[in-house]
Amino acid sequence: MIAVDLKSETDFASWRTRARSLLAADIQPGMIAWRTNPADRDLFGEQPSPLPERDIKVRVPRQFLTLAERAACHRDDERFARLYRLLYRLHHRDCALSDKSDPDIIWLEKRDKAVRRDIHKMHAFVRFRASGVSEFGREQFGAWFEPDNYIEELAVPFFVRRFPNMDWLIVTPRRTARYVDGELTYTDGGARDQLPAEDAVEDQWRTYFASIFNPARLKTKAMTAEMPKRYWKNLPEAQLIPSLIASSTTRAREMQAAAPQPANPRAATIMRQRELTAPQAEPLNTLAAVNAAARTCTRCDLCRHASQTVLGEGPQSARLMIVGEQPGDQEDIAGRPFIGPAGKLLDQSLAHSGIERSTTYLTNAVKHFKFTPRGKRRIHSKPNAGEINQCRWWLNLEREFVQPEIILAMGATALRGVLGRAGRLTDYRGQTLEIAKGVTLLTTVHPAYLLRLPDADRREQELARFRADLAQTAMLLEERTRASG
Ligand code: URA
Numbered sequence: 001m002i003a004v005d006l007k008s009e010t011d012f013a014s015w016r017t018r019a020r021s022l023l024a025a026d027i028q029p030g031m032i033a034w035r036t037n038p039a040d041r042d043l044f045g046e047q048p049s050p051l052p053e054r055d056i057k058v059r060v061p062r063q064f065l066t067l068a069e070r071a072a073c074h075r076d077d078e079r080f081a082r083l084y085r086l087l088y089r090l091h092h093r094d095c096a097l098s099d100k101s102d103p104d105i106i107w108l109e110k111r112d113k114a115v116r117r118d119i120h121k122m123h124a125f126v127r128f129r130a131s132g133v134s135e136f137g138r139e140q141f142g143a144w145f146e147p148d149n150y151i152e153e154l155a156v157p158f159f160v161r162r163f164p165n166m167d168w169l170i171v172t173p174r175r176t177a178r179y180v181d182g183e184l185t186y187t188d189g190g191a192r193d194q195l196p197a198e199d200a201v202e203d204q205w206r207t208y209f210a211s212i213f214n215p216a217r218l219k220t221k222a223m224t225a226e227m228p229k230r231y232w233k234n235l236p237e238a239q240l241i242p243s244l245i246a247s248s249t250t251r252a253r254e255m256q257a258a259a260p261q262p263a264n265p266r267a268a269t270i271m272r273q274r275e276l277t278a279p280q281a282e283p284l285n286t287l288a289a290v291n292a293a294a295r296t297c298t299r300c301d302l303c304r305h306a307s308q309t310v311l312g313e314g315p316q317s318a319r320l321m322i323v324g325e326q327p328g329d330q331e332d333i334a335g336r337p338f339i340g341p342a343g344k345l346l347d348q349s350l351a352h353s354g355i356e357r358s359t360t361y362l363t364n365a366v367k368h369f370k371f372t373p374r375g376k377r378r379i380h381s382k383p384n385a386g387e388i389n390q391c392r393w394w395l396n397l398e399r400e401f402v403q404p405e406i407i408l409a410m411g412a413t414a415l416r417g418v419l420g421r422a423g424r425l426t427d428y429r430g431q432t433l434e435i436a437k438g439v440t441l442l443t444t445v446h447p448a449y450l451l452r453l454p455d456a457d458r459r460e461q462e463l464a465r466f467r468a469d470l471a472q473t474a475m476l477l478e479e480r481t482r483a484s485g
Contacts (some may be wrong), residue, residue, distance in 0.1 A: 002027060004051070006080065007328060009174075010150045012072040016065075019084050024054035029088050034080035046184065049252035060090040061097055071111035073150045082107055110417045118148050122155040122220055125231045126170060131196040134167050136181065136208060142169040142195045144234055152177060153186065164344075226376065266339065287316050287401040290394065294367060299390040302368035302383070307332045312363030312398050320477060321361045322346075323414040325446055329378050332369035337362050342448040345411075349447065349463070353470035355477075361402045365417025366391045380448075388416050405480055408473050412448030429469070440476065444469035 002022070005013045015034070022032060076082070086104050089095045094104045100109075128141035144343050147155070152175040159170065160179060170177045174189040228404045232241070255370075284290050291311045297303055310327035313336055330340035338346055350357050365388050371378035383391075395417050399407070415423045418441060428443035433442045444466055453459040 001033055002031055002051075003033045006034065008422070010035045010073050010153060012069050014078050015083065019087055020056060020058055021051045021054060022084070023058060023088060024056035025089055029081065029085035032081065032084060034084070036080070042188045051338065058087070058091055058462060059093075060087060063088060064097060066099075067108055067112045070115040070154065071108055073115050074111040075149045075155055076111060079111065115149050115151055115154070118151050119155045119158075121228075122147055122151060123158050123283055125227075125235055126159070127234065128163075128168060128234055129196045134180070138165065138181070140167045140169075141181060142171065143173050144195045146194045146234065148173060150174065156184065156186075161191075163371060165339075167193075169225055219407075239352055246392065250335045284397060287398070290397045290401060294394050295323060297367065297394070299393065300387045302366070302370050302387055305371070306368035306461070308335050308362065309367045309370070310335055310337055311367065312361055312402075313337055314357075314361035314363075314402075315359060316361075317400055318359060318361035318402055319401065319405045319480070320355065320359075320408065320473065321363065321406070322408045322410065322411050323418055324362070324364045325413040325448075326364050326366035327369045328380060328448075329371070330370065332378075341451055342446065345447040345451060349467050352467055355470060355475050361404060363395065363398055364391075364396060368395055384423070385411055385416065389420075392420060399439075405485050406440050406476055407435070408442045408444060408470075409443055411449065414446070415443055430472075433478055435466055437468055442469065442473050 004018050005024070006018075008199075009208070009210070037440075043370070071083060072079055082104065086095070086108060089104065090097070095104060097105060100248070104356075117305055121266070122145055126143045126145050128143045131140045131142050134140055152170075152172055156170060156177040159177075161167065163179070164182065167180045168426070169179075171192070171194055172189075172191040174388060176186050176187045176190050178187070227235070238430060284293060294311055295309050297309055302310070310331050314321075324338060324342070327337060328340045328342065331337055331343070337343070347357055366383040368391075369378070370381045370383050372381045372389065373379075387453065407418055409418045409428075412425050418435065425443060429445075433441045445462065447466065449461050450459060452467060453462060
């Protein structure tokens, strides 16, 4: 028997090099003991067996390596031995990946599927709790998760892409992934009580879950298949499930009775009259008071379905105001504008054009997320003219308090929100327009439009145009600074 040591339960890289040497020496699969755990060493003596120093051109489909790398993260103790057997058989043309009845191929596909599912669940069910702010001003979060398999290193890069601007910690019983100042490191696992206590983010998750829960479409079996009960203990929103299920029949009836009405542009006049006669709770004489009032806005129906009002963000002294369309799914949960995919593209493009997001006031023409539920997803839906008109009340107040010199409208909704009437983007793009004393309007496309372009070349061209629009905005700001001496 040949004993081969790997550095950890998931040391696929060493498995690959060692398997290659063993294959070159034509070592039969049954002759190898793969050891990932120091305790196994007692079984075959302390020392690993010396490996033959031969090399070989391994003849296996590339897809095998992809599947094998994931299967190597399965909790199956036999995984490295089974993978070597498969490698051996594939290399000797004794089986084919396409043979779905071969027990080894069935084994490989099952393990791959289980690992992919586990990764998917980790992406869906990690819930961060806020723990503070770092000395560099980065928000800090921590999360606890219990995966079924050894998937941490495969699953965590997703969170780096998704939350590059925060510092965070994901602790599992086996690994701790730390992302601090843009650097990801792993150490040993930990315990749940290392994490911060329950916080407001968990409330947001509950609000979000309650808002997307559709009692009329409740299928308890499908729901528990998608969100298995064993994850519930770490999901703040899962506490709501029993009561939401219990009340679903009544709520479904209520929903039928009060089916959502699309906001009617003609209602704008009536609403405006109501506004004039309605008493204001607090005088709106500061931006903070405006923001506080906007949180309870019911000027249109969108407030009934969105999780919260997403207000503008940035210094009140900002000289540049950038206006988008409406918050997206992620903004709706976090309560901050432009933090999702379109926001990331905007951030990169701003940096590219020399505009600092931190000195800019970023806001939206519409402050609530409008969406259509599709299964468990919420699909963005364009605000209509009535909704934009209603929200213009808030945008105008923001303009009044921020007093930007330049407004950059991104997309047709933003343009309508700023102008108060419809305008064709192509008529305004590339132009500077004095819309009020000392206030210049520039117009460009919305970054989400760029993300939706299917053709890569076209996307490149449009991105370059978008950046050129931002560069024009930066230049105008600079000219104004120079002119004012
Ligand atoms: N798109 C927008 O227009 N605004 C956001 O805040 C996010 C996406």
